[in-house]
Amino acid sequence: MCKSMDNYRELIGDIDAQHAKLSEMLETLQGTDSDLVDSEEVSDALTAMIDYTHLHFDYEENVMRSLGYAKAAEHAQQHFEFLKNASMFCVDVINGTRGTKKELCNYLSGWIEQHLEEADAELALFIRKKLSSLSP
Numbered sequence: 001m002c003k004s005m006d007n008y009r010e011l012i013g014d015i016d017a018q019h020a021k022l023s024e025m026l027e028t029l030q031g032t033d034s035d036l037v038d039s040e041e042v043s044d045a046l047t048a049m050i051d052y053t054h055l056h057f058d059y060e061e062n063v064m065r066s067l068g069y070a071k072a073a074e075h076a077q078q079h080f081e082f083l084k085n086a087s088m089f090c091v092d093v094i095n096g097t098r099g100t101k102k103e104l105c106n107y108l109s110g111w112i113e114q115h116l117e118e119a120d121a122e123l124a125l126f127i128r129k130k131l132s133s134l135s136p
């Protein structure tokens with residue numbers, strides 16, 4: 001990855017845009033009419049959101065690795081745990097052994113909100129510091 005100022009700005013812009021898209025997809029999921037996780041509408045929205053989350057996490061993890069971010073492994077572990085827990089939660093809701101669609105959505109939005117405020121904010125700060133170190 002070429003470490004020019006424009007590249008760093010682009011990284012921050014890309015990550016912000018991906019977060020906005022993720023929030024939009026979560027709102028779509030929350031706004032689905034059915035309360036049944038295995039209904040086609042909910043299942044499609046959930047699958048789209050989880051698929052996009054995978055792409056976003058891969059993007060962030062590539063950025064962290066290529067910039068030599070010291071907390072890359074710890075941050076990637078949080079991503080991994082989230083995807084594991086989210087998929088277990090989905091299966092449990094579908095099987096009727098735990099929770100409802102609303103509770104699943106609350107888990108997803110709560111985790112994402114906290115992760116953005118903490119781990120992702122720290123990463124953004126690291127990228128901004130790299131950017132300012134290049135400023136004349």
Ligand SMILES: [Fe+2]
Nearest residue numbers: 019056060120
């Ligand atoms: Fe993120």
Ligand SMILES: [Fe+2]
Nearest residue numbers: 060115119120
């Ligand atoms: Fe992240």
